[in-house]
Amino acid sequence: MGGIISKNYLRHYGSEKIAGLCSIGTPWNGTLVHRIGFGKHVHQLSPDSEFCSDSTPLPVPHLSLWSPRDFIVLPSSTADLATPSSVSVSNAGHLSMLFSISVFRKIRDFIHELEKERDEQ
DSSP states (O other): OHHHHHHHHHHHHOSTTOOOEEEESOOTTOOGGGGTOOSHHHHTTSTTSTTTSOOOOOSSOEEEEEOTTOSSSSSGGGGOOOSTTEEEOTTOOTTGGGGOHHHHHHHHHHHHHHHHHHHHO
């Protein structure tokens, strides 16, 4: 959900102070789990909500990590932005992506690329 909150921030406040965005398991296109979850925030993850139906591209470089083994974001394909910056992590689920060495490496590489681009400017 943090990716959706970040995208909403960028939409309302701009990207001038944001170098890039990395998200892990963000249900960009909603999740069917919203039907059984508790709390308003879970119901805002409906595929037709104003947050999840916004297909505006992110205005900053981004890395979106998602997993076909994610059983919180259902179907898991709703976390795939279908862009080159959307990367599938096949060896972890929704919560275990937070502890995955391969996820950390992808994030590290993404940050290094952002730093490299910044230094070249």
